[in-house]
Amino acid sequence: MDVRRRSTNKPTTPMKMGVVVDDEKEPRASDALPLPLYLTNAVFFTLFFSVVYFLLTRWREKIRNSTPLHVVDLSEIVALVALVASFIYLLGFFGIDFVQSIFRPSADVWAADYDKNHAEELILDEDARKVPCGVDCAPPPPQVVETLASEEDEEIIKAVVAGTTPSYSLETKLGDCKRAAVIRREAVQRVTGKSLAGLPLEGFDYQSILGQCCEMPVGYVQIPVGIAGPLLLDGREYSVPMATTEGCLVASTNRGCKAIHLSGGATAVLLKDGMTRAPVVRFATAQRAAELKFFLEDPKNFDTLSMVFNRSSRFARLQTIKCAIAGKNLYIRFCCSTGDAMGMNMISKGVQNILDFLQKDFSDMDVIGLSGNFCSDKKPAAVNWIEGRGKSVVCEALISGDVVRKVLKTNVAALVELNMLKNLAGSALAGAPGGFNAHASNIVTAIYIATGQDPAQNVESSHCITMMEAVNDGKDLHVSVTMPSIEVGTVGGGTQLASQPACLNLLGVKGANREEPGSNARLLATIVAGSVLAGELSLMSALAAGQLVRSHMKYNRSSKDVSKVSS
Numbered sequence: 157m158d159v160r161r162r163s164t165n166k167p168t169t170p171m172k173m174g175v176v177v178d179d180e181k182e183p184r185a186s187d188a189l190p191l192p193l194y195l196t197n198a199v200f201f202t203l204f205f206s207v208v209y210f211l212l213t214r215w216r217e218k219i220r221n222s223t224p225l226h227v228v229d230l231s232e233i234v235a236l237v238a239l240v241a242s243f244i245y246l247l248g249f250f251g252i253d254f255v256q257s258i259f260r261p262s263a264d265v266w267a268a269d270y271d272k273n274h275a276e277e278l279i280l281d282e283d284a285r286k287v288p289c290g291v292d293c294a295p296p297p298p299q300v301v302e303t304l305a306s307e308e309d310e311e312i313i314k315a316v317v318a319g320t321t322p323s324y325s326l327e328t329k330l331g332d333c334k335r336a337a338v339i340r341r342e343a344v345q346r347v348t349g350k351s352l353a354g355l356p357l358e359g360f361d362y363q364s365i366l367g368q369c370c371e372m373p374v375g376y377v378q379i380p381v382g383i384a385g386p387l388l389l390d391g392r393e394y395s396v397p398m399a400t401t402e403g404c405l406v407a408s409t410n411r412g413c414k415a416i417h418l419s420g421g422a423t424a425v426l427l428k429d430g431m432t433r434a435p436v437v438r439f440a441t442a443q444r445a446a447e448l449k450f451f452l453e454d455p456k457n458f459d460t461l462s463m464v465f466n467r468s469s470r471f472a473r474l475q476t477i478k479c480a481i482a483g484k485n486l487y488i489r490f491c492c493s494t495g496d497a498m499g500m501n502m503i504s505k506g507v508q509n510i511l512d513f514l515q516k517d518f519s520d521m522d523v524i525g526l527s528g529n530f531c532s533d534k535k536p537a538a539v540n541w542i543e544g545r546g547k548s549v550v551c552e553a554l555i556s557g558d559v560v561r562k563v564l565k566t567n568v569a570a571l572v573e574l575n576m577l578k579n580l581a582g583s584a585l586a587g588a589p590g591g592f593n594a595h596a597s598n599i600v601t602a603i604y605i606a607t608g609q610d611p612a613q614n615v616e617s618s619h620c621i622t623m624m625e626a627v628n629d630g631k632d633l634h635v636s637v638t639m640p641s642i643e644v645g646t647v648g649g650g651t652q653l654a655s656q657p658a659c660l661n662l663l664g665v666k667g668a669n670r671e672e673p674g675s676n677a678r679l680l681a682t683i684v685a686g687s688v689l690a691g692e693l694s695l696m697s698a699l700a701a702g703q704l705v706r707s708h709m710k711y712n713r714s715s716k717d718v719s720k721v722s723s
């Protein structure tokens with residue numbers, strides 16, 4: 157496709173040496189001086205004319221008194237020195253500029269020449285790209301650019317703008333996902349009159365998201381990925397990728413990892429592994445709804461039901477069926493293992509199989525929705541907190557008192573007290589289901605984005621109760637996080653795009669585990685819990701240390717170096 161670039165109506169922003177220069181407020185070298193130039197100019201002008209006046213007066217007096225001109229006193233010597241100095245200054249400032257202006261070409265030519273002469277040096281110094289770049293090197297692209305399409309594409313853009321070609325149909329119509337994104341992007345810019353210049357378009361495989369991850373793409377958002385760790389968990393070290401724009405989050409988690417590592421590591425236990433889906437069905441009477449409930453919960457029927465359910469996938473295995481009734485309406489919570497997939501698609505197919513099967517014996521059953529919110533997906537719900545959803549994990553560590561003091565900069569008693577009053581009592585007062593922690597969702601979400609999980613599931617995945625207890629006669633700290641609803645997968649969804657598998661690979665859990673299906677996803681869940689443990693330790697310590705500092709200052713009991721308090 158013929159894609160040319162042109163600048164928009166806005167004046168382009170010329171870039172020199174990697175600095176964007178604004179035309180209207182062009183910075184000058186003099187901006188860097190400690191004194192403004194007009195001040196020094198005024199001083200030297202005044203000095204120059206004052207000494208000239210002084211010397212002329214003195215010379216007139218000498219001529220009148222017939223004193224020889226070469227006989228000078230101290231004040232005249234000082235005046236002469238000042239005259240020479242101010243003359244040199246004024247000549248340097250105005251004279252050179254005047255002479256140069258006679259021969260100097262226009263500013264643009266100068267800039268082009270400068271760039272030409274310094275191109276190679278700039279690239280080596282500024283870009284560190286070891287590629288020689290001579291006079292043909294193209295100038296850096298202007299910041300605000302838009303694509304100008306070929307005639308054929310221009311026609312399609314106009315059709316999308318006019319609404320005669322639906323934007324969503326571009327991929328199918330063109331058979332080229334990248335070209336569809338380019339055209340759609342241009343159409344969006346024209347329709348809205350807003351530039352998408354800062355949103356990257358290049359460097360993304362648009363084919364890979366077709367029909368799976370995102371519809372009607374026009375680019376992608378960049379999120380930096382930092383690494384916390386090593387997290388020593390169950391005897392193995394993990395470098396934990398975290399995608400976040402929250403400053404200090406990775407650093408803080410890293411500090412928690414260090415404390416865990418120095419204390420011998422953390423241990424995680426997977427308590428449960430089952431994804432849930434709960435359709436809502438309706439009958440004419442509550443009695444009929446109850447009959448279906450008894451049928452589904454009768455152990456005698458489980459084998460038949462699971463056989464029907466498991467047809468959906470070789471990885472889906474029905475575990476339990478639990479029902480809740482609201483009048484004539486029945487909510488059926490199916491729970492199944494899903495291998496290495498997070499499993500929402502898989503379980504939905506299994507549930508559909510069962511509903512189709514039930515229609516034979518319960519033909520009066522009206523299926524209202526495949527999901528009736530008793531599942532419960534992406535919403536805060538006590539059912540997940542109590543029953544669990546996805547992977548349920550408990551993770552613990554014994555942090556030595558020394559490490560609490562030296563790495564976490566606080567003490568065991570302060571941590572235990574803060575945990576009780578904040579994470580337990582405070583959250584109880586707030587009525588927060590599953591929110592008995594300091595910031596589990598920070599760590600969960602950052603890892604989810606980095607590893608291609610569904611970030612919306614951070615709602616229930618961040619359910620966590622953090623416990624802290626003084627042990628070994630109060631010397632050391634036992635800390636644990638219990639997380640009943642970690643919903644993760646290593647296949648499907650965003651885990652198969654270009655960058656997310658790299659993060660999964662770093663953790664050694666990329667893709668499906670062929671020897672033991674499901675073990676990659678389970679390991680990932682324990683790593684999430686271990687990282688949350690690190691994050692909880694670090695933030696709680698920062699809070700406890702801050703509290704200590706405040707009380708020390710209040711009661712003036714200590715002159716400790718408070719500058720070392722970190723968060």
Ligand code: ADP
Pocket residue numbers: 469470471494495496497498499500501502503645647648649668669670673674
């Ligand atoms: P989800 O159910 O999490 O939305 P998908 O259904 O999109 O995930 O992806 C799971 C797909 O991956 C299924 O088609 C499944 O057959 C396949 N698959 C391959 N290996 C595994 C595995 N080890 N565990 C689970 N699914 C696997």
